Amino acid sequence: MSADETVVAEAPPGFPSLDALRTGVLAGDRIMLARAITLVESRHPAHRQAAEALLASLLPHVGKAHRIGISGVPGVGKSTFIEALGLKLLEADHRVMVLAIDPSSELSGGAILGDKTRMTRLAAAEGAFVRPTASAGRLGGVAAATRDVMLLGEAAGFDRIIVETVGTGQSETEVADLVDSFMLLLLPSAGDELQGIKKGVMEHADIFVVNKADRHPQAAKTAARDIKAALRILRAGMRDSWVPPVLTVSALTGEGIAEVIAALDRHRAWLIESGEGESRRRAQRRRWLREAITEALAELWDRDPQLADERARLEEEVVAGRILPRRAARELVARRLAGSPAAVRDK
Numbered sequence: 001m002s003a004d005e006t007v008v009a010e011a012p013p014g015f016p017s018l019d020a021l022r023t024g025v026l027a028g029d030r031i032m033l034a035r036a037i038t039l040v041e042s043r044h045p046a047h048r049q050a051a052e053a054l055l056a057s058l059l060p061h062v063g064k065a066h067r068i069g070i071s072g073v074p075g076v077g078k079s080t081f082i083e084a085l086g087l088k089l090l091e092a093d094h095r096v097m098v099l100a101i102d103p104s105s106e107l108s109g110g111a112i113l114g115d116k117t118r119m120t121r122l123a124a125a126e127g128a129f130v131r132p133t134a135s136a137g138r139l140g141g142v143a144a145a146t147r148d149v150m151l152l153g154e155a156a157g158f159d160r161i162i163v164e165t166v167g168t169g170q171s172e173t174e175v176a177d178l179v180d181s182f183m184l185l186l187l188p189s190a191g192d193e194l195q196g197i198k199k200g201v202m203e204h205a206d207i208f209v210v211n212k213a214d215r216h217p218q219a220a221k222t223a224a225r226d227i228k229a230a231l232r233i234l235r236a237g238m239r240d241s242w243v244p245p246v247l248t249v250s251a252l253t254g255e256g257i258a259e260v261i262a263a264l265d266r267h268r269a270w271l272i273e274s275g276e277g278e279s280r281r282r283a284q285r286r287r288w289l290r291e292a293i294t295e296a297l298a299e300l301w302d303r304d305p306q307l308a309d310e311r312a313r314l315e316e317e318v319v320a321g322r323i324l325p326r327r328a329a330r331e332l333v334a335r336r337l338a339g340s341p342a343a344v345r346d347k
Contacts, residue, residue, distance in 0.1 A: 012046050015039055018054050026061060028157045030129060037131060040148040045303075055151055062154040063281070066268050069175040071165040071201065072185030077211045078164055079118040081185060081251035086122040088257045089160050097153035098122065098130045099146060100164045129158065146178060147288060176204040177284055180277055181267045183207045183260075186227065188219035202234050206244055207263050214250035224248050242270050301332065310335050 011018045016035060024032025040051040072078050079100070086096045098119065123130040131149065146163060153161050165175045176182040184205040208227050213220035224246045231244060245263045249256030271277030301311060314328040 011050050012039070012044070015050070018050060018057070021054055022057050025058065025152055025156050033129065033152060033156050034131075036152050037149050040152065041133065041145045051148065055148055058151060058155040062151045065150075065154045065159050065161050066181065066264070067150060067161050067163070067179040068264065069163045069165065069179035069182045070185065071175055071182070072211075073187065076185045076187050077251050078185055081209070081211055081249070082162055082164055083119040083122045084251045084254055084257050085260060086119070086128055086160075086162065087125065088254070088261060090125055090127050092261070094127075094160045095158045096122070096128045097150075097156075097158035097161045098128070098164065099149055099153075099162070100130065100132045101146065129153070129156075150178070177287055180271055180280065181206050181264055183209060183264075185209050185211050186223060188212060188216040188223050202230065206242065206267050207260070208244055208246040209256075209260060210246070210248045211251055213248040214253050214255065217248075220248040240276075241274065242267065242276075297333070300336065304336065307332060307336060 011021065015021070016024070016032065021032055021036045021039070025036050036054060039047055040055065042048065042051070070078060070082060082098055082100075086098060089096050100119070119130050122128050133146065133149070150161050150163070163175055163179055182205050184201060184207070186208065188210060208224075208231075210220045210223045210227070227246045231246070235244075247256055247259055247263060249260060251257070268277070271280070301307065310332060314323070314332060317323040318325050318328050
């Protein structure tokens, strides 16, 4: 689709037209970008259909940004670090989008922490866009629409997109499947924390950063040494030619932030030169497809009127303990496929 083409679809009531949203996003209009994000984050069926049309029209304009994931234990200072990093990137003439994934309320579904209130300087800076997003109870530290929002940011001209996750946990490695460079933040007491950090997070991280080094300089150096020792063991059998750097910084004073940016630039150069970057993107798209299929099947279970009676029967059987959930799922899919046009033609 060329720049002068329009989106052939209708926007839901209360939203600008999809063509206006598309034009505004491509122009970097912050208000239109915010409205577009609200649209793609919505779970309403009509909104989702319009969002898909909008995203499809923007696909030719995405894929060139450096996607950076940042995770770390609670209290490590992720928001302070990201603000310092973002401001430094702005000085280097980059445009920065930050997607801060907050834990969501079980009652309202809204974000609890509101990272935007902790990144006031970056949020107000020209060339930056900070968007808090509720995780909506999703495991993995990222929100369901994070991928779509990243595409909108890229189409709007942001060349550095930072995804801040909820915090290191059981499924934190999901963010590594969204980004090009995955950074793990640790405290100066990281030697002790290594025992509580899931092995998969350590294996996926491309850059390690020990924050708050200004408070405990010697402890930070010790932590960096311990991390390097742990990495030699964890990555001994890996063929990856990239050796993750371990850096010490102070987000509060800004010391070491320039070195972090240099490490990110080196990693991105390595991704391009080695072909690993394109390989990761292809793998991410493949996983995205699988998740979309799972989501579509779940919607089929919830909304297809043809399955209402069968769904009620299977739910009762599962709840009563007379059938396994996996068996019920297979029966439901078989029932739906048996009534599909393709199945009828094959008979």
